[in-house]
Amino acid sequence: MRSAIRPVPRVALLITLATLVELAAFWPGIMTWDAIRQYGQAVSGRYDDWHPPAMNWLWHQLRHGAAGPAPMLVLQAMLYASGTGLLAVAALRRGQRWGSVAILLLAASPIALVLLGTILKDSLFAGTLLLAAGLIAVPSEHHRRPKFAAIILLIAAATLRFNAVPACLPLLVALTPPAWRRSPARFTATAVLAVVPLVLALPLANAALRAQRSGVELSLVIYDLGGIGRFANANVFPPTEVANPMAVNRACYSPVSWDRYAWWGEEPCAIGFETVQAPLRAHHAAYRWWFAAIVAHPLAYLDHRLAHFDRNTRFLVRDGDLPGLSLASDPNRWGYAVAPNALNRGITTVATMALATPLGWPACWIALAFGLVVLRPTISQPGGQQGDVASALAWSALLYALSYLPLSVASEVRYHFWTITATGAAAALMLGQREVWAVPRWRRVLAVGPVAAILLGSIAARVMG
Incomplete structure (x- = not known):
């Protein structure tokens, strides 16, 4: 001892x-x-x-x-x-x-x-x-x-x-x-x-x-709907005013992340958080749409999830195609940064x-x-x-x-x-x-x-x- x-x-x-x-x-x-x-x-x-x-x-x-x-x-x-x-x-x-x-x-x-x-x-x-x-x-x-x-x-x-x-x-x-x-x-x-x-x-x-509800749970729903639509070659989003939603979604979807569907990216997708949150929330329909899309296209959902998990775990990928570590502070109004x-x-x-x-x-x-x-x-x-x-x-x-x-x-x-x-x-x-x-x-x-x-x-x- x-x-x-x-x-x-x-x-x-x-x-x-x-x-x-x-x-x-x-x-x-x-x-x-x-x-x-x-x-x-x-x-x-x-x-x-x-x-x-x-x-x-x-x-x-x-x-x-x-x-x-x-x-x-x-x-x-x-x-x-x-x-x-x-x-x-x-x-x-x-x-x-x-x-x-x-x-x-x-x-x-x-x-x-x-x-x-x-x-x-x-x-x-x-x-x-x-x-x-x-x-x-x-x-x-x-x-x-x-x-x-x-x-x-x-x-x-x-x-x-x-x-x-x-x-x-x-x-x-x-x-x-x-x-x-x-x-x-x-x-x-x-x-x-x-x-x-x-x-x-x-x-x-x-x-x-x-804490106020921000709709953060919709990020997963929207990303899965985008992934299912991409692999099923179908539109599974709720109705929107976006023309040709299948083509728009194909251009927006990435197995790396959902960022194109968010509002903060340089080129936010026309079908995304700002566009579909209202119809998804109507009558608490978000999870209904999500579940219905999975049931209708289970293989597409599986393809999407496996493709993303591959990137998420950095398995069969190239490192240069994935986000790196954050090495410096982003611009902020307080001016906090590492010298x-x-x-x-x-x-x-x-x-x-x-x-x-x-x-x-x-x-x-x-x-x-x-x-x-x-x-x-x-x-x-x-x-x-x-x-x-x-x-x-x-x-x-x-x-x-x-x-x-x-x-x-x-x-x-x-x-x-x-x-x-x-x-x-x-x-x-x-x-x-x-x-x-x-x-x-x-x-x-x-x-x-x-x-x-x-x-x-x-x-x-x-x-x-």
């Missing part, structure tokens, strides 16, 4: 240094268009639900300490660093020095540093979940406060993304007493019970903050290069998460809480990533920040343990095969593209 505890101050020192480098390189934080809109609502104290009102409200509170993006940058960095440190300590307590090193190295990857340096709900989400995982991995024998803190963090994280439940649920289940997960029936009942606060978190937070500095240039240069490698291809991380789940399929494992958190992280990464198959409308790597983070931490905690590999051969093959196939497929697509 003493030999495991001695390196802990070194972990704390390394985490502190990495955080200081992060803050120095990206101060006061990169402000994208999303963050600019969110900060405007944080300043006014009036919220809508296009971006998480809970985050905007939190930002409003942080403004009492300092204006601008800096407080949110510090919060993101501290959450992420704290979770990383706790997971690294958990590995040390099990005698997994190399696992601890791997956790620290993955957390300090250039892509992660750029995403943490950007004010994003995805970065806040990843940091919040990582700290919750760390609190689970290093439990206190005498105090229940870490466990309660982890529960609060998970429910708070559920207010940050509409598809947060798949990511939060495995970690919340891992917090429950082992007896609650001992049999399939108990595990199922526990999971159903845990779903309730996670599902209610977002709508209750929005209601408490009196040029050598640290920033170095990190962003390496991160841009890494994005064109398997480190920046979510498909490879999803395959690895699948492999980890195959090797350790259940959250209830011998070996205490750390065994639980490693499996929970793998499940969380996989389920969250797969939620983007039916629900995504864009293809930025930031959407998979949590999947990459959780998979890396789970692999570091899991793969160095001999008992993990003491499974039937078919399971080892099933765990490794998809990782190799997707990695080779991703490379081949880029070489031959």
Whole structure:
């Protein structure tokens, strides 16, 4: 035990240094268009639900300490660093020095540093979940406060993304007493019970903050209608005054994102949010139109969803055809921007290069998460809480990533920040343990095969593209 505890101050020192480098390189934080809109609502104290009102409200509170993006940058960095440190300590307590090193190295990857340096709900989400995982991995024998803190963090994280439940649920289940997960029936009942606060978190937070309805849910409906129409060679939008809607939609649709259907693009589509929101909302018809189009053209819907998921996970694509990382603030009325500095240039240069490698291809991380789940399929494992958190992280990464198959409308790597983070931490905690590999051969093959196939497929697509 003493030999495991001695390196802990070194972990704390390394985490502190990495955080200081992060803050120095990206101060006061990169402000994208999303963050600019969110900060405007944080300043006014009036919220809508296009971006998480809970985050905007939190930002409003942080403004009492300092204006601008800096407080949110510090919060993101501290959450992420704290979770990383706790997971690294958990590995040390099990005698997994190399696992601890791997956790620290993955957390300090250039892509992660750029995403943490950007004010994003995805970065806040990843940091919040990582700290919750760390609190689970290093439990206190005498105090229940870490466990309660982890529960609060998970429910708070559920207010940050509409598809947060798949990511939060495995970690919340891992917090429950082992007896609650001992049999399939108990595990199922526990999971159903845990779903309730996670599902209610977002709508209750929005209601408490009196967030106005923005119609954000129509982005998915409109994008799916556009995709179905494109692959079915039909018009499935509600009636509009747009002439030749099939031809217009063919020119507007992209499997990369729905942006042409939005109002903020340089060339917004004639059929888009501004055009069809009124007929879709009439008599609550949006989901009726959406469901009817899927039923009428199921194969076209599947083609559209698979084509988009391919881009979203950067699988059989060319990296140059997809959005890169946000490396600088967009113009904003407050003038917030990251001042040029050598640290920033170095990190962003390496991160841009890494994005064109398997480190920046979510498909490879999803395959690895699948492999980890195959090797350790259940959250209830011998070996205490750390065994639980490693499996929970793998499940969380996989389920969250797969939620983007039916629900995504864009293809930025930031959407998979949590999947990459959780998979890396789970692999570091899991793969160095001999008992993990003491499974039937078919399971080892099933765990490794998809990782190799997707990695080779991703490379081949880029070489031959």
